[in-house]
Amino acid sequence: MSESRRCSVIRALHAAALALAFLAVRPAWAAMDWPDFRGPWHNGHAQAPDSAEPAALPLTWSETGNIAWKTAIPHDGLSTPVILNGQVWLTTATADGRESFALCLDAATGEILFNEKVFETEQPEPLGNNINTYASPSPVIEPGRVYVHFGAYGTACLDTATAKPVWTRRDLPCRHFRGPGSSPLLYGNLLVLTFDGVDQQYVAALDKNTGETVWKTSRTTEWKDLQEDGQYVREGDFHKAFCTPIVIEWEGRPQLISPAACAAFAYDPLTGAEIWKTHHDGHSASPRPLFGHGLVYVVTGHRQTELWAIRPGGQGDVTDTHVAWRYSGKEVPKQPSPLLVDDLIYMVSNEGYAVCLEALTGALVWSARIGGNFMASPVYAGGRIYIPSMQGETTVMKTGRAFEILAENRLESGCLASPAVSGNALFLRTKTHLYRIETAR
Numbered sequence: 001m002s003e004s005r006r007c008s009v010i011r012a013l014h015a016a017a018l019a020l021a022f023l024a025v026r027p028a029w030a031a032m033d034w035p036d037f038r039g040p041w042h043n044g045h046a047q048a049p050d051s052a053e054p055a056a057l058p059l060t061w062s063e064t065g066n067i068a069w070k071t072a073i074p075h076d077g078l079s080t081p082v083i084l085n086g087q088v089w090l091t092t093a094t095a096d097g098r099e100s101f102a103l104c105l106d107a108a109t110g111e112i113l114f115n116e117k118v119f120e121t122e123q124p125e126p127l128g129n130n131i132n133t134y135a136s137p138s139p140v141i142e143p144g145r146v147y148v149h150f151g152a153y154g155t156a157c158l159d160t161a162t163a164k165p166v167w168t169r170r171d172l173p174c175r176h177f178r179g180p181g182s183s184p185l186l187y188g189n190l191l192v193l194t195f196d197g198v199d200q201q202y203v204a205a206l207d208k209n210t211g212e213t214v215w216k217t218s219r220t221t222e223w224k225d226l227q228e229d230g231q232y233v234r235e236g237d238f239h240k241a242f243c244t245p246i247v248i249e250w251e252g253r254p255q256l257i258s259p260a261a262c263a264a265f266a267y268d269p270l271t272g273a274e275i276w277k278t279h280h281d282g283h284s285a286s287p288r289p290l291f292g293h294g295l296v297y298v299v300t301g302h303r304q305t306e307l308w309a310i311r312p313g314g315q316g317d318v319t320d321t322h323v324a325w326r327y328s329g330k331e332v333p334k335q336p337s338p339l340l341v342d343d344l345i346y347m348v349s350n351e352g353y354a355v356c357l358e359a360l361t362g363a364l365v366w367s368a369r370i371g372g373n374f375m376a377s378p379v380y381a382g383g384r385i386y387i388p389s390m391q392g393e394t395t396v397m398k399t400g401r402a403f404e405i406l407a408e409n410r411l412e413s414g415c416l417a418s419p420a421v422s423g424n425a426l427f428l429r430t431k432t433h434l435y436r437i438e439t440a441r
Contacts, residue, residue, distance in 0.1 A: 034083040034420040034427070037138035037183040038288055038377065042246045044339050046381035046421035054382035056424045058439045059396060061409045068425065068436040069110030075101065077135035078375075079183075080418040081427050081434065083107055084141045087160060088420075090429065091148050093134035097124030100135060102148045102158055107422060110436060114163035119154040125176060131375070131416070132179035136242075138418075140186050147191055147208070151180025155193060157211060167211035175199040181242030181286060187256075187269050190214060196241035196260050203245070203258055203265075205272060215272035221263045222279065238262070241301065242286040248296065250312045257296050257312075259285045264298045266312060276312070278319040280304050287337040288377070290345075293359050295324055297338060297345065305332045307347065309362060325362035331355035337377035337418075339385060341399050348374050348387050356401070368403045370395050377418040379426075388415035388428060411435065 032055065038044045047054040058066045075092040082089050088105040098121055104114040124134060137149040145166065149155045152174050157166040174197030182194035190205040201219040206212060223239070238261060245258040247269050256269040261283040266275040282300030290297040295309040311322040331353040339346045344365060345357045352372050356365040372389030379386050380399070384406060388394040392414040398404040417429035425438040 033085070033422050034081070035141045036082065036186070037080050037140070037244055037418065038337060039379070039421065042185075042288070043290055044337060044377060044379045044418075045341075046379055055421055056439070057381045057384070057386065057421065057426045058437055059384070060407050061437045063412060066437055066440055068438045070436075071105060071110040071112065071434050072432060073103065073429070073434050074115070075099075075135070076133040077429075078133050078417045079135055079429075080138040081420045081429055082139045082141040082146070083420055083422040083427065085143065085160075087113070087141075088427065088434070089139050089141055089146045089148075089160075090417075090434070091135040091137070091139060091150070093150065097121055097127075097134035097153070100150045100153060102139070102146070102156075102163060104146075104160070104163060105434065107425075107436070110434070116158065116163040118148060118156050118158070118165070118168075119150060119170070121153050124153065127179040129178055132181065134179060136179060136181045138183040138244075140184050140191075142186060145208070147184055147186070149180075149184045149193065151176055151182070152195065152197070153180070155184070155191075155206070155211075157191075157208065169206065169211050172204060173200070174202075177236065177240055178284075183244040185245055185247070187247050187254075190269065192245060192256065192269065194241075194243065194245060194258060196239070196243070198236055198239045201239060201241075201260060203256070203267065203272065205269070217267060217272035217274065219260055219263065219265065220274060220277065221260060223262065224281070237302070238283045240284050242284065244288045246289055246291060248291040248312065255312055257289045257291065257298070259289055259298050259301075261285065261301065264289075264296075264300075264308070264310070266296075276314045276316060276318045276322070278308070278310060278323065279317060280306070280308075280319070282306070284334070286335045287333055290338060290340045292340045293343070295359070297340065297359075299332060299334075299338065302334055305334060307332050307338065307345070307357075307362075309359075327355075327357060327362045327364075329353075329355060329364075329367065331367055333374070335375045335377075336387075339378055339380050341380055341385075344399070344401070346378070346385055346397075346399070348378060350374055352389070354387075354397070354403070356403070365401050366403045370397075370405065371408075375416040379419045379421060381421060386419060386426065388419060390414040390416060392430065394428070 285301030287299040413430040
């Protein structure tokens with residue numbers, strides 16, 4: 001086969017895979033459900049860009065108003081609920097990390113249908129902080145199957161009708177140091193997992209039907225000796241990250257955008273081959289990247305906390321050639337993911353500083369302070385942004401070029417898990433309960 005013919009075949013295979021991946025989640029889109037950590041489009045939007053009928057989420061609520069149900073959730077966890085076909089799935093773990101569970105609730109009533117112990121771990125590594133849990137990665141769901149991930153402690157595919165394992169994997173190691181955080185991604189027939197630990201850093205793709213490894217790619221980060229408290233260190237926090245990747249299409253081919261410690265990478269999602277990367281001094285990156293207007297938007301993490309807009313058409317290290325703009329204000333978050341709505345980017349920092357930027361240029365539109373501290377990622381629906389705080393108050397903000405708070409709604413406990421949406425209902429997981437919030441009829 002000639003080289004030109006071979007390239008044409010590869011491009012055709014890539015295009016077919018991308019189309020199949022989109023078709024694979026289309027049932028969830030049609031149902032207006034939430035199959036992934038950041039929703040059906042992986043970007044925090046509860047509606048399609050061309051939707052004529054946006055989700056009508058409630059503007060106000062309290063413990064006594066617009067609460068359809070409230071269910072106590074056992075043990076600990078920060079995973080975002082995923083919702084499909086009337087089921088809500090989330091994960092929990094005991095405080096010591098020795099037992100990991102998958103829970104399924106009836107979306108209409110809040111009744112716990114399954115509470116399945118998935119893994120037992122004899123000696124989990126201590127979390128090393130008072131924020132993370134052993135059940136922080138969010139599940140991902142498709143018709144008939146839900147995939148739960150506890151980092152190096154195990155990954156499982158469960159039958160949604162029985163909660164019983166279809167397959168499990170416990171042989172993908174890394175030392176998390178602060179606990180797991182990266183959520184899985186479904187792409188066609190692949191389940192993509194991210195392991196950025198202190199000892200090793202890699203991305204792996206499993207066959208979603210069998211759990212077998214299709215490819216595994218080690219990061220090619222060029223580590224520096226970074227200084228901390230007067231000491232130079234070669235591992236620890238500076239090698240870690242907690243990001244969940246996305247897949248974009250660029251010039252007819254898919255790219256897996258995968259931020260890491262001190263770098264961000266683009267891979268071929270079918271083979272794991274590295275396409276391009278950037279380098280920086282950030283570490284422990286958590287916010288999920290975005291794509292729009294021909295730009296990839298990546299938050300670098302701790303230490304060097306910036307939002308970068310990257311043109312995705314390069315090869316190799318593109319730091320000096322393809323970074324369109326950077327923003328390094330105090331509003332750049334370390335955990336909450338940004339939102340891209342039309343031509344504006346919205347962010348809220350862990351300390352409660354909010355900002356709106358022009359997506360094409362990074363120019364500041366407005367900056368403001370809202371009350372509270374934040375770990376959860378905001379969601380967008382019907383011209384509103386919903387931002388739940390660690391103190392239990394959800395700020396509802398209007399989108400646009402003028403800063404405007406529409407409502408502030410308080411619950412008994414705070415949110416560290418990101419919200420989910422199904423139809424006209426908002427699902428909020430607090431430290432103790434899962435709520436279905438919906439306008440009373």
